[in-house]
Amino acid sequence: VSATARSTAAPSSGEDDDAIVAGLVQEAREGKPRAVARLISLVENGSRLLRPVMAALAPGSGGARVIGLTGSPGVGKSTTTSALVKAFRARGDRVGVLAIDPSSPFSGGALLGDRIRMNEHALDEGVFIRSMASRGHLGGLSATTPQALRVLDAAGFDVVLVETVGVGQSEVEVAGLADTTVVLLAPGMGDGIQAAKAGILEIGDLYVVNKADRDGADATVRELKHMLTLGEDTAEDGAAAVAPWRPPVLTTVASVGTGIDEFVTDLDRHRAWLTEGGELGARRTRRAAAEIESIALATLRGRMLDVPGGAGRDELARAVAAGKLDPFSAADSLVASLTDR
Amino acid sequence: VSATARSTAAPSSGEDDDAIVAGLVQEAREGKPRAVARLISLVENGSRLLRPVMAALAPGSGGARVIGLTGSPGVGKSTTTSALVKAFRARGDRVGVLAIDPSSPFSGGALLGDRIRMNEHALDEGVFIRSMASRGHLGGLSATTPQALRVLDAAGFDVVLVETVGVGQSEVEVAGLADTTVVLLAPGMGDGIQAAKAGILEIGDLYVVNKADRDGADATVRELKHMLTLGEDTAEDGAAAVAPWRPPVLTTVASVGTGIDEFVTDLDRHRAWLTEGGELGARRTRRAAAEIESIALATLRGRMLDVPGGAGRDELARAVAAGKLDPFSAADSLVASLTDR
Numbered sequence: 197v198s199a200t201a202r203s204t205a206a207p208s209s210g211e212d213d214d215a216i217v218a219g220l221v222q223e224a225r226e227g228k229p230r231a232v233a234r235l236i237s238l239v240e241n242g243s244r245l246l247r248p249v250m251a252a253l254a255p256g257s258g259g260a261r262v263i264g265l266t267g268s269p270g271v272g273k274s275t276t277t278s279a280l281v282k283a284f285r286a287r288g289d290r291v292g293v294l295a296i297d298p299s300s301p302f303s304g305g306a307l308l309g310d311r312i313r314m315n316e317h318a319l320d321e322g323v324f325i326r327s328m329a330s331r332g333h334l335g336g337l338s339a340t341t342p343q344a345l346r347v348l349d350a351a352g353f354d355v356v357l358v359e360t361v362g363v364g365q366s367e368v369e370v371a372g373l374a375d376t377t378v379v380l381l382a383p384g385m386g387d388g389i390q391a392a393k394a395g396i397l398e399i400g401d402l403y404v405v406n407k408a409d410r411d412g413a414d415a416t417v418r419e420l421k422h423m424l425t426l427g428e429d430t431a432e433d434g435a436a437a438v439a440p441w442r443p444p445v446l447t448t449v450a451s452v453g454t455g456i457d458e459f460v461t462d463l464d465r466h467r468a469w470l471t472e473g474g475e476l477g478a479r480r481t482r483r484a485a486a487e488i489e490s491i492a493l494a495t496l497r498g499r500m501l502d503v504p505g506g507a508g509r510d511e512l513a514r515a516v517a518a519g520k521l522d523p524f525s526a527a528d529s530l531v532a533s534l535t536d537r
Numbered sequence: 538v539s540a541t542a543r544s545t546a547a548p549s550s551g552e553d554d555d556a557i558v559a560g561l562v563q564e565a566r567e568g569k570p571r572a573v574a575r576l577i578s579l580v581e582n583g584s585r586l587l588r589p590v591m592a593a594l595a596p597g598s599g600g601a602r603v604i605g606l607t608g609s610p611g612v613g614k615s616t617t618t619s620a621l622v623k624a625f626r627a628r629g630d631r632v633g634v635l636a637i638d639p640s641s642p643f644s645g646g647a648l649l650g651d652r653i654r655m656n657e658h659a660l661d662e663g664v665f666i667r668s669m670a671s672r673g674h675l676g677g678l679s680a681t682t683p684q685a686l687r688v689l690d691a692a693g694f695d696v697v698l699v700e701t702v703g704v705g706q707s708e709v710e711v712a713g714l715a716d717t718t719v720v721l722l723a724p725g726m727g728d729g730i731q732a733a734k735a736g737i738l739e740i741g742d743l744y745v746v747n748k749a750d751r752d753g754a755d756a757t758v759r760e761l762k763h764m765l766t767l768g769e770d771t772a773e774d775g776a777a778a779v780a781p782w783r784p785p786v787l788t789t790v791a792s793v794g795t796g797i798d799e800f801v802t803d804l805d806r807h808r809a810w811l812t813e814g815g816e817l818g819a820r821r822t823r824r825a826a827a828e829i830e831s832i833a834l835a836t837l838r839g840r841m842l843d844v845p846g847g848a849g850r851d852e853l854a855r856a857v858a859a860g861k862l863d864p865f866s867a868a869d870s871l872v873a874s875l876t877d878r
Contacts, residue, residue: 247866250864250866251863251865251866254857254860258860343864480858481855483858484855484858489871491864491865492841492871495868496837497830500833509830510822512825513823513825513829517825519599520596522592522594523591523684523825523828523829524591524592526825526829527833528836530833535837535875
């Protein structure tokens with residue numbers, strides 16, 4: 197199969213499909229919530245319209261400011277997201293929210309609790325909230341989150357908040373997706389060593405200790421600041437055009453709005469820093485690279501199951517499980533079958 | 538490049554290398570801790586000896602019983618692991634421990650705290666403990682964990698405990714690696730909805746509420762049992778040869794040894810269930826499939842950066858970030874360049 201034949205092998209959409217896509221994209225660009233919702237559903241369900249939709253959305257994207265919020269269960273992510281929505285709305289920004297919930301057989305994707313917390317924005321046309329399941333994806337984020345982001349971007353949202361549960365990998369992933377990554381903590385969620393374990397000290401552009409009216413908030417802030425200082429790059433920055441970013445540690449009580457103004461000010465400050473130093477473009481190129489890689493790897497992973505003229509993944513796995521073959525030789529054989537035809 | 542040429546393209550080890558590998562594998566099979574440690578280091582460092590080592594270890598593997606322990610920071614994973622080590626040692630089993638810590642610039646991989654907690658086993662030759670960093674891997678587990686497991690398996694350890702931090706993805710990964718997956722919780726770590734969010738209800742073979750002497754332990758157990766019941770498969774199991782496994786919910790105070798005997802009894806009960814129904818073989822084949830896939834994808838990912846005769850990942854990413862190309866078309870082009878030469 198030649199490269200040309202392969203790249204046109206995807207099911208081609210008929211004239212009707214083209215008209216549907218053009219119509220939806222047009223309506224989404226006008227900010228119609230139903231068109232936005234429908235496009236995200238197409239994206240989530242892996243519809244055959246996914247590719248034409250993405251192709252139609254590509255031109256002129258990149259206007260939305262993407263802020264990732266992450267932290268362990270119980271730190272108050274949804275409440276904080278809701279407070280940020282309110283603050284950005286107050287200055288006239290249109291705000292999109294993607295809440296990524298690890299799937300659960302009990303929730304069927306998103307959990308009721310989040311929806312209830314977000315309810316105060318339900319009647320605001322300038323706010324679009326979507327919960328997405330993360331089922332079946334290799335990382336904690338939904339495989340379709342980058343595409344849903346593109347939909348909201350194309351629909352002209354000024355700010356998109358991506359909220360992820362998680363300690364560990366999903367935080368790293370949200371850092372890959374967002375222009376600005378906010379790590380939320382709460383007092384008494386574990387000592388400093390535990391925080392370091394969770395790997396959060398490497399990914400935050402801002403750290404927010406929420407529920408700061410609780411006992412232990414000062415200690416958590418102090419400890420976090422200390423650990424961030426330990427991790428600072430001590431190399432000379434003299435040659436850089438822009439001073440390096442030092443992640444601030446803020447305190448909030450999101451449920452009553454305390455500290456949210458300062459939080460938004462620091463988000464703006466980080467946004468300005470990203471733009472000045474050219475880091476915004478670099479982050480977005482990295483994001484696109486990860487997205488392309490993820491789509492390409494999913495394609496290749498699919499092909500591994502049924503390899504024409506060679507042993508597929510599962511046949512090789514049985515040989516490895518039986519001790520007849522080592523996993524590296526099996527992988528070599530799989531890669532060779534995939535790439536040399 | 539033909540399949541044959543590609544598969545022999547890996548650097549070939551000379552006679553000295555062969556002798557080193559044969560010697561180390563022999564000593565590891567005799568249970569010499571230094572040889573085991575050296576083999577794991579070779580595996581972790583991606584030494585050119587990795588492939589010959591894996592090939593030498595493949596025959597006769599599969600004797601070790603692999604138990605995964607996972608849970609949020611602060612539930613007492615290391616203390617529980619230590620208590621299990623003691624229990625298995627008391628009946629004469631040789632025990633290996635792999636503790637996977639998310640990397641941190643402050644820890645240089647593993648954290649001192651864990652090492653201190655494990656110190657009581659430092660002089661026991663029947664115990665081998667290794668902390669592994671998870672830096673740079675797509676998931677929460679170290680990329681080299683499956684290979685380190687193979688080393689401990691070949692070295693004749695009866696039980697291998699794999700301890701992972703994490704809420705979310707790394708738990709799912711450890712479930713993929715282990716014969717038996719234990720999810721640890723502690724009282725008051727968040728309400729039921731939070732537990733469901735973390736996705737833990739789908740992966741545990743055993744649930745252990747540690748620190749059960751604390752307030753709220755009964756409520757946590759009750760709630761967990763309730764949620765597990767909600768998630769139970771209600772389909773008829775009449776045709777199955779072996780009754781389905783219902784994950785038990787246990788309570789422990791690992792720091793003083795309370796509940797550990799019952800814990801080990803249930804681990805044994807699960808082991809027997811795995812063997813009777815053929816599920817052990819199925820799990821191990823799935824594990825090998827994931828391992829092969831992961832190695833093959835890493836190879837393919839590496840090739841994406843520099844594609845002879847086509848645009849590489851980063852070149853395509855710049856076009857996507859600039860809105861000139863959509864990510865699916867970019868991925869198609871990348872896959873075509875990789876597979877059609």
